[in-house]
Amino acid sequence: MTKVKKNKSAIQRRLIPSYIFLIIISFISVFPFYWMISAATNRTLDVARGKLTFGNYAVENFNKLVSQTPLWKALGNSFYYAALQTILVLFICSLAGYGFELYHDKWKDRLFAVLLLAMMIPQVATMIPLFKMMSSWGLLNNVWAFVLPAISTPFMIMLFRQNSRNFPIDIMEAARIDGLSEIGIFFKIYMPVMKSTYAAAAVVAFMNAWNSYMWPKVVMFSTDSQTMPMLISTLASGYTVDYGVLMMGVLFCSLPTMIIFFILQKSFAEGISGSVK
Amino acid sequence: MNNMGINIQKKQQRAGWFFLAPAALLIFVMNFYPMFQAFMMSLKTGVGKNMHFTTVPFFNYTRMFSDKIFKQSIGNTFFYLIIQVPVMLILAILLAQILNNKDLKFRGLFRTMVFLPCATSLVSYSLIFKSLFATRGLMNEIFIKLGIFKDYYNFLGDPWSAKIIIIIALLWRWTGYNMVFYLAGLQNIEYSVYEAAKIDGANGWKTFWHITVPLLKPTIIMTFIMSINGTLQLFDESVNLTNGGPANTSITMSHYIYNNSFSGTNVPNFGYASAMSFFVFILVGILAFINLKVGDSRD
Numbered sequence: 404m405t406k407v408k409k410n411k412s413a414i415q416r417r418l419i420p421s422y423i424f425l426i427i428i429s430f431i432s433v434f435p436f437y438w439m440i441s442a443a444t445n446r447t448l449d450v451a452r453g454k455l456t457f458g459n460y461a462v463e464n465f466n467k468l469v470s471q472t473p474l475w476k477a478l479g480n481s482f483y484y485a486a487l488q489t490i491l492v493l494f495i496c497s498l499a500g501y502g503f504e505l506y507h508d509k510w511k512d513r514l515f516a517v518l519l520l521a522m523m524i525p526q527v528a529t530m531i532p533l534f535k536m537m538s539s540w541g542l543l544n545n546v547w548a549f550v551l552p553a554i555s556t557p558f559m560i561m562l563f564r565q566n567s568r569n570f571p572i573d574i575m576e577a578a579r580i581d582g583l584s585e586i587g588i589f590f591k592i593y594m595p596v597m598k599s600t601y602a603a604a605a606v607v608a609f610m611n612a613w614n615s616y617m618w619p620k621v622v623m624f625s626t627d628s629q630t631m632p633m634l635i636s637t638l639a640s641g642y643t644v645d646y647g648v649l650m651m652g653v654l655f656c657s658l659p660t661m662i663i664f665f666i667l668q669k670s671f672a673e674g675i676s677g678s679v680k
Numbered sequence: 681m682n683n684m685g686i687n688i689q690k691k692q693q694r695a696g697w698f699f700l701a702p703a704a705l706l707i708f709v710m711n712f713y714p715m716f717q718a719f720m721m722s723l724k725t726g727v728g729k730n731m732h733f734t735t736v737p738f739f740n741y742t743r744m745f746s747d748k749i750f751k752q753s754i755g756n757t758f759f760y761l762i763i764q765v766p767v768m769l770i771l772a773i774l775l776a777q778i779l780n781n782k783d784l785k786f787r788g789l790f791r792t793m794v795f796l797p798c799a800t801s802l803v804s805y806s807l808i809f810k811s812l813f814a815t816r817g818l819m820n821e822i823f824i825k826l827g828i829f830k831d832y833y834n835f836l837g838d839p840w841s842a843k844i845i846i847i848i849a850l851l852w853r854w855t856g857y858n859m860v861f862y863l864a865g866l867q868n869i870e871y872s873v874y875e876a877a878k879i880d881g882a883n884g885w886k887t888f889w890h891i892t893v894p895l896l897k898p899t900i901i902m903t904f905i906m907s908i909n910g911t912l913q914l915f916d917e918s919v920n921l922t923n924g925g926p927a928n929t930s931i932t933m934s935h936y937i938y939n940n941s942f943s944g945t946n947v948p949n950f951g952y953a954s955a956m957s958f959f960v961f962i963l964v965g966i967l968a969f970i971n972l973k974v975g976d977s978r979d
Contacts (some may be wrong), residue, residue: 414783415783415785418781418783418784421778421781421784422784424778425775425778425779425790425794428775428793428794429790429793429794431852432793432794432796432797432852432856433793433796435797435805435808435809435812435852436796436800438808438812438818439808442811450811450817450818451814451816451817452821453817453818453820453821453822453825455818495702495703495706496703498699498700498702498703499699499700499702499703499704501699502695502696502697502698502699502700503696503700505696506692506693506695506696506697506699507696508693508696511696511697511700514700514704518703518704518707521707521711521712522909523909523961523964523965523968524711524712524715524961525909525912525913525934525957525960525961525964526913526934527913527915527933527934527937527938527957527960528714528715528718528954528957528958528960528961529710529711529714529715529718530937530938530941530957531718531721531941531950531953531954531957532713532714532715532717532718532721532954533710533714534942535717536714551706551710552710552711554703554706554710555702555703555704555706555707555710556707557707560703585692585695585696585699586695586699589699613801614801614802614803616801616802616803616915616916616919617915617916617934617938620938620942621942631801632801632802632803632804632916633803635803635804635807636803636807636919636920639807639810639920640923644811646811646814649807649811650808650811653804653807653808656801656803656804657799657800657801657804660799660800660801661799661800663799664796664798664799665799668792668795671798672795672860672863672864675857675860675861676860676861676863676864
């Protein structure tokens with residue numbers, strides 16, 4: 404017993420450099436978050452002086468933010484666009500992943516290989532033609548301009564396809580004998596079985612939509628349709644920047660994704676690394 | 681009976697096509713078709729309905745290579761790429777290796793903290809770093825108090841320090857993200873492989889270089905391609921952290937292309953911007969191809 408204990412403490416002693424390294428890295432990772440929150444509660448003067456403790460100006464900063472910017476409008480827009488985009492991404496891409504994996508044949512596999520090439524297309528390259536397309540369809544500053552180019556991505560289709568590999572084919576046969584149609588199998592069996600994949604994909608899709616910046620900057624340019632990242636970006640581009648107010652805005656922009664991160668961290672990790680399996 | 685079986689199978693295959701059709705169609709309309717249009721546009725000049733083919737063929741492409749700012753933006757992007765990507769990936773593998781140790785305490789907590797920067801949007805963290813490194817900002821205060829600096833230093837006003845700060849910010853945001861891939865990869869490696877190595881007398885570094893790295897190779901190649909792809913398309917950081925400055929010395933390719941099409945700082949020139957974006961597309965393709973080839977040949 405004592406021998407085991409001794410062994411254990413020896414192992415822990417050997418890990419001391421690892422602990423030190425991890426503590427330093429963790430501090431660097433967390434510090435900007437702490438600073439963002441503390442700055443949001445301080446006057447810009449104190450922030451500039453390097454004050455690191457919490458102040459009493461949170462309410463004042465918040466009031467300034469609300470009066471200077473369309474905060475609620477932008478927050479609402481971001482939620483609306485991101486929710487719609489997430490739902491559509493999940494539906495369209497899971498349906499495709501289901502089709503590609505469980506009904507696969509030679510030609511579907513070939514098409515899949517072609518679709519994967521879209522991963523190499525940089526966003527900046529399709530930006531101008533897509534802008535023209537949205538403009539000719541009269542969709543500028545419309546939620547559809549925001550979501551349409553982002554609904555179907557090779558990454559998401561691949562995520563669902565890879566995870567469908569473990570889907571039990573026997574169940575499908577049994578369901579067909581029971582008289583379920585092919586689409587019925589998708590809704591009644593595939594969706595419930597793939598719950599954890601949907602959760603992982605939902606986190607990634609929502610984060611992507613919430614954080615997107617370049618494309619909304621191109622098509623959602625009116626003040627009424629702007630998103631949170633656009634709002635805080637304009638807040639920072641003024642001649643004089645009020646750091647307290649700015650960090651309050653940054654906090655509002657980060658809060659939803661941070662909450663999702665903490666609640667669904669496991670799904671998030673699965674989502675980004677899930678298609679690699 | 682046999683005939684009917686084939687019919688049912690045909691019906692099922694057709695159902696499969698219906699399921700993947702919306703996604704496939706969207707990729708064609710929203711990715712491949714615009715890419716083709718971008719190429720056509722890159723051969724043209726003029727604005728709006730008056731766009732016409734350039735009198736000198738490929739004029740936009742030849743113009744690109746005499747454009748000082750575009751050349752600068754290529755240089756900047758590669759500077760970020762060459763320094764940031766290797767440092768980040770090595771750090772990420774190291775962290776994953778340390779965090780994969782079953783004897784380590786508080787593993788979950790450490791993992792969460794290292795992974796946390798992924799919870800911020802690209803604009804948010806750019807603005808946080810911009811504020812931290814402002815002339816009247818926390819970093820300056822700290823450096824002055826420690827006696828390292830004598831006077832306030834404008835980090836974002838100097839071409840080199842501005843670029844270094846973009847790299848620091850990128851490292852902060854993406855190291856934990858890549859670590860997650862390596863952690864997932866390491867968990868697929870059987871523990872017995874390590875046990876066997878230990879019995880054979882291999883030390884920590886040896887097991888790392890001769891077991892971990894080779895077994896993680898597919899993951900390393902994938903993260904490499906993703907990071908190259910991401911770095912070649914850097915936009916949010918360039919716009920929000922340094923605004924490309926000072927005097928375009930930290931501007932990225934995507935940022936410059938944007939400036940030439942939508943920003944209002946330059947006269948919009950869709951033809952020229954398309955030519956530059958097509959160049960980015962080719963770069964991404966070439967680098968991904970080289971990466972896959974190099975990855976294959978080492979087998």
